[in-house]
Amino acid sequence: MDLRVFTEPQQGASYDTLLTVARTAEELGAFSAFFRSDHYLKMGGVSGLPGPTDAWITLAGLARETSTIRLGTLMTAATFRLPGVLAIQVAQVDAMSGGRVEFGLGAGWYEQEHTAYGVPFPKERFGRLEEQLAIITGLWGTKLGDTFDFEGEYYRLNDSPALPKPAQEKIPVLVGGTGPTRTPALAARFADEFNLPFTSIEASAAQFGRVRAAVERAGRRPDELVYSNALVACVGRDDAEVARRAAAIGREVDELKANGLAGTPDEVVERIGRYAEIGTERVYLQILDLDDLDHLELIASRVAPQLG
Template identity: 60%
Template sequence: MLLRVFTEPQQGARHADLLAVVRRAEDAGYDAFFRSDHYLPFSGNGRPGPSDAWTTLAGLARETTRIRLGTLVSPATFREPAVLALQVAQVDDMSDGRVELGLGAGWFAEEHLAFGLGFPEPSERFDRFEEQLEIITSLWSMPVGERYTFEGAHHRVVDNPGLPKPVQAQVPIIVGGGGKRRTPQLAAQYATEFNIGFCDLDEVAARVGRVRAACAAAGRDPATLALSYAATTVVGRDDAEVARRVQAIGADATELRRDGLCGTPAEVVDRLGALAALGVDRAYVQLLDLADLDHVDLVASEVMPQVA
């Protein structure tokens, strides 16, 4: 199983904080560094303030050499699809082909209001999300020299040259969430990875079943769709260290043990083993205390070798 660091900078982080984490993660052997794409914190004051995800990743692309970089996930409500396709392709070039795009319908109403972004009803957000997936994948895959036009209910693109192209032949696209119908259908049609997050094992199994059924209905081999799990992660060498780290992020230990990756290295390895039995092959370890670089090292040294 691949282990990927997942951060929430909107809760309060400077670029220097993220740079320290990504450098430590790269040195420690993590497969990837991902960040959320949000403009407001979920709690607290979020100081020194939010940062734009793709601006951040562009900077980190030039400061790293191996680790993959991406968003989990960019809301389709934040950026026009042709502009996002250009941004991601440019960061892919800056990283020499290490970028992945997690894309979702958007859900956090308050940040849209705060930044003057439209926030339609869920059905329209999913319609926009689907159009974005169609436009972005088409712009990246169309032959050089051709022009792309799309006339949708929510997006219009006319004679776009589809440039620049990403360095990668196919930028991995991550789709995820708990939607029972459209989310698995869109993943089956467009995604290279389906992400399941912040839920117990029974719910993981249910979502895996739905997306595999959607693949079969679309005529796609389910084995071609990677499955991943994202969870708040707290690991300690003993129960006291676990309790200290849980307290540091203001979390509830009972909830973390049910819906996250929480405990001693042995306990977390067991949890990852149960996820692997359900078909999950990569885990996004959400680390909320970005100053705790020892935590990054502990997961790498005591968990990663047992699940690699």
Template identity: 70%
Template sequence: MSEAFKLRVFTEPQQGATYDDLLRVARTAESAGYDAFFRSDHFLKMGGGSGEPGPTDAWLTLAGLARETSRIRLGTLMSAGTFRLPGPLAVSVAQADQMSGGRVEFGIGSGWYEEEHTAYGIPFPPLRERFDRYAEQLEIITGLWATPRGETFDYDGTYYRLADSPALPKPVQSPRPPVLVGGAGKKRTPMLAARYADEFNLPFVDVDTAATQFGRVEQACAEIGREPSEIVRSAALVLCVGEDDAQVESRAAAIGRDPDELRTNGLAGSPAQVVDTIGYWRRRTGLNRLYLQVLDLSDLDHLELVASKVMPQLS
């Protein structure tokens, strides 16, 4: 689909953030003109730090934000398929979509972070089983939402069975909230994207890897007769922008990263440099959206800077 290029805010609250912290970021993003506020779906911190005050639940957070924002879209990169049964998850997402007036987007993956499963007593099957379950979840959740009112939904899979489900509640968005699939898998991931995704996302990869993987998704679409342009292309990159080198270095230090490394692997530098980097990504990959991973949630001026100095140049 052809659409204007969009910047979205992406947070990692498992590193240590309260709901009120996220609310401040979401409201700032909304007032500054960002297209969406997304969050990860994790229960355990990664890397250094204490992780205090502890994790927040992704869909509880988004349901709350649905009532405390008015325009910005809300979603997950990505909900772990291991965390929730597909039927109840379809209910949660549909309810959040109703609560937001139709602003929710649903990113889902197979689940990968074993330590958080161990820490919170969540089963963590082998990779093949996780991926098989993931495929069934996509079929079930989209099937529930697509079932006409007054009809029932049945599913008989290897891992999940549904019988005479009323397939309620329905989301506000029709035919469903946008579904995001992502990842670097070479075969099954592109095929699942071709079959179910409205958007395909690549987190924290280089531009050549992204171009190659988007090409695999395009080929998978061709194999099932789907128009590849129906799938939005997106990526996520760490954000570190400053008015000058000193501010870039200060913001990099605040998140424990090297500014030169971020210039290579993230979205870092002056506003002009960042505009050039985004332009390169767009030319090489056909990117439609970029998720800005904001790691210092107290630095709201960072978001304001990008909104005022970068966003206007991305027509």
């Protein structure tokens, strides 16, 4: 099982805090990647101070200040950036990192953050997402010396030089979500990885099945995709430490055990094993208390070694 660190900086984190977490995750050696959300407004009863950080500016900085850990987003909001500009940004960060970027793109859903910062929140977000994926992957996949054109309902590109190119031959593309029809079809067309956020074992099994069927209908092998889950992590050496960590993030232990990865290392390993049984190959551990570096060390030393 591949473990990755997933952060939510809009809840309250500076760039320096994110850098410390990314470097710690890299040094521990148990986590293959550092991912972050792409939000501009806090959620729930937290202060959100010092305020939001931009996902791709953050990753550009981390690209130069880390060396081995992979970097990415769950998920970049398609509403925040024009597709041609986003393709340039991500390709540049990939080059800055020496080819360590992974690219998750979603439709955008949190209307309040759009109104708070004057970002349009169109109704037809899924159609725009589909065109953005076609444009971004098309630009990256255009041969050097050729040009790229696109004529869609929402975006038009004419005679684009399709530059710069990423450092990687192909940046892995992540698509996710629980929609039963359009989402699996989109994953089948564009994704290298399919991700489910905060989804139960039973619901994950059902959605993975839909995606696998859609991938087959598209003429691809289902095992061409990586299947992953993002889940809140709250691990403690004993029940008291679990309760302390749950309280620190404003959650209840029983709720976290039902909907996330909470408990002692052995309990969390057992639950991850149940996800593995339904096809999960990668887990993004949502770490909500970014000052608690001992939490990462505990997962690295007591959970990761049991997962093989």
